[in-house]
Amino acid sequence: MDQQLWQWGLLVCAAFLAGVVNSVAGGGTLLTFPSLLAVVNPIAANATSTVALMPGTLFAGLGYRDELRRCKKHLVRLLPPSLAGGLIGSLLVTRMPAKMFAAAVPWLLIVASVLLLLQGPLARRFGTAHHEEPSARTVATIVFFQFLVGIYGGYFGAGIGILMLSSLAFMGIESIHEMNAVKSILAAGMNGVTIVVFVLSGVIVWKYALAMAVAGGCGGYAGARVARGLKPIWIRGIVVAVGVAVAAYSWMHR
Numbered sequence: 459m460d461q462q463l464w465q466w467g468l469l470v471c472a473a474f475l476a477g478v479v480n481s482v483a484g485g486g487t488l489l490t491f492p493s494l495l496a497v498v499n500p501i502a503a504n505a506t507s508t509v510a511l512m513p514g515t516l517f518a519g520l521g522y523r524d525e526l527r528r529c530k531k532h533l534v535r536l537l538p539p540s541l542a543g544g545l546i547g548s549l550l551v552t553r554m555p556a557k558m559f560a561a562a563v564p565w566l567l568i569v570a571s572v573l574l575l576l577q578g579p580l581a582r583r584f585g586t587a588h589h590e591e592p593s594a595r596t597v598a599t600i601v602f603f604q605f606l607v608g609i610y611g612g613y614f615g616a617g618i619g620i621l622m623l624s625s626l627a628f629m630g631i632e633s634i635h636e637m638n639a640v641k642s643i644l645a646a647g648m649n650g651v652t653i654v655v656f657v658l659s660g661v662i663v664w665k666y667a668l669a670m671a672v673a674g675g676c677g678g679y680a681g682a683r684v685a686r687g688l689k690p691i692w693i694r695g696i697v698v699a700v701g702v703a704v705a706a707y708s709w710m711h712r
Contacts, residue, residue, distance in 0.1 A: 466669070468493050473670035477514030477677025478684075480619055481521065481642065485700040486511055487616040488707055490670065498663050504551065504614065505656040506663045508649055510670030511615075514678030516646040521682025522639030529640050532629055535597065536604045536640070537647055543608015544648035548655035550613050567617045567705040571624070571698045592630050600625050604644070611648035612655075616707075618645055620700060642682070 472493040476486030490510050494503035519526060526533075592600075603625050611618040619641050626637040656662050 465497055468496070469666055469670055470673045473510045473514075473673040474677035476511055477518070477674040477679075478681035479700065480511060480514055480645070481518035481638065481678045481681030482696055485617055485619065485703065486514065486674075487614070488703070490674075491616070494663075494666065497666065501551070501661050502663050505659070505661040506667045506670070508615065508652050508656060509662055509664075509667035510674050512646060512649040512653060513671045513675030514681075515642050515649060516678070517675045518678035518682040519639060519642035519646060521679045522635060522642060525633065525636040525639035526643065529631065529636050532626070532631065532640050533643055535601060535629075536644055539601050539605035540608045540611070540644045540647045541651050543605045543610075544612040544651040545655070547609040547612020547614075547648075548652040550609070551655075554613075564705040564709045567620060568702070569624075571620060571702060571705070592628060596628055600629060608648050611645065612652045615645075615648070615652075617700075617705075618648070638682070642678075 469490075472489045476489040478486075479489065480486035487507055490507040491503055494506050498506065604622070607618055607621045607625075610621070622641040622644060623634075623637050626640055631637050631640070653662075
């Protein structure tokens with residue numbers, strides 16, 4: 459009984475903290491997935507973690523509801539490739555060796571973290587600062603990049619928030635809070651499609667998923683409300699730190 463209580467406590471705390479982390483930077487999977495590995499197999503851990511994090515990302519978006527009203531056009535552009543990529547990625551989970559995709563993940567996350575760190579100078583260089591409308595070529599490139607992020611998000615998803623924040627900086631979104639708002643809704647869309655595939659595959663451990671989903675939802679909403687009161691430079695620092703941590707984790711587990 460004591461061991462079971464310890465396991466449930468670990469899972470619920472991990473889900474709450476993952477919700478907070480995802481609302482600010484992304485990388486919450488690194489809290490829920492390892493925790494679930496203590497009680498279920500890797501495939502079930504991946505699927506259950508996705509269900510656990512879905513409410514957190516959605517509620518984080520609701521926590522940024524004021525910012526979302528100013529970013530509707532970005533959601534219209536980026537939600538379709540997010541959903542399509544998420545569907546493909548989730549279908550690949552049982553059809554593609556994990557090592558093939560995982561090998562590129564650390565490098566991708568490092569590049570994304572550096573891009574976010576240099577977002578200000580790069581955005582000014584390419585003319586997307588101060589809410590300027592990006593060029594058609596820039597939009598097309600980001601839409602394609604978002605499709606690739608969706609595939610990765612459906613396949614595993616650790617660090618998708620970092621990848622999206624790095625690209626959203628080039629859409630003319632100057633506020634880190636607005637980028638977090640868009641990122642949260644796009645991540646929720648990816649996870650929603652992925653969950654449908656996992657449900658049909660019967661790999662979700664629902665007794666853990668439901669309890670963790672409640673905790674993750676609370677963490678996501680709380681994290682979003684707290685993050686709105688932080689200075690943007692602090693949030694960018696957190697995002698970069700999480701990106702490096704996720705990359706290091708990926709390197710160690712290749």
